[in-house]
Amino acid sequence: MMYLKKQTQDINSFEIRELIGEYGFVLKQLLQMKDEKCMMLAQAETYLDMKVAAVTDEQYGDGFSNFLNRAIIAFYER
Numbered sequence: 001m002m003y004l005k006k007q008t009q010d011i012n013s014f015e016i017r018e019l020i021g022e023y024g025f026v027l028k029q030l031l032q033m034k035d036e037k038c039m040m041l042a043q044a045e046t047y048l049d050m051k052v053a054a055v056t057d058e059q060y061g062d063g064f065s066n067f068l069n070r071a072i073i074a075f076y077e078r
Helices: 004-007 013-030 035-048 050-060 066-074
Strands: none
Touching: 013 035, 013 066, 035 066, 050 066
């Protein structure tokens, strides 16, 4: 799976940062927000919820939820 491959990349790599930036942009457009930072950081926290992590990890591979959490935080707290 492509997602498992991404987990091995550095969360600060250009490719991962680009994907997180696009995720934030889509969320910003969808919710018609001026700044998505707070919403994305809140989204990052949801990936630590046990129920969300179980579903996400089942779909995309073990540890992917934690990877998303770390990647989002690294992108927005830079």
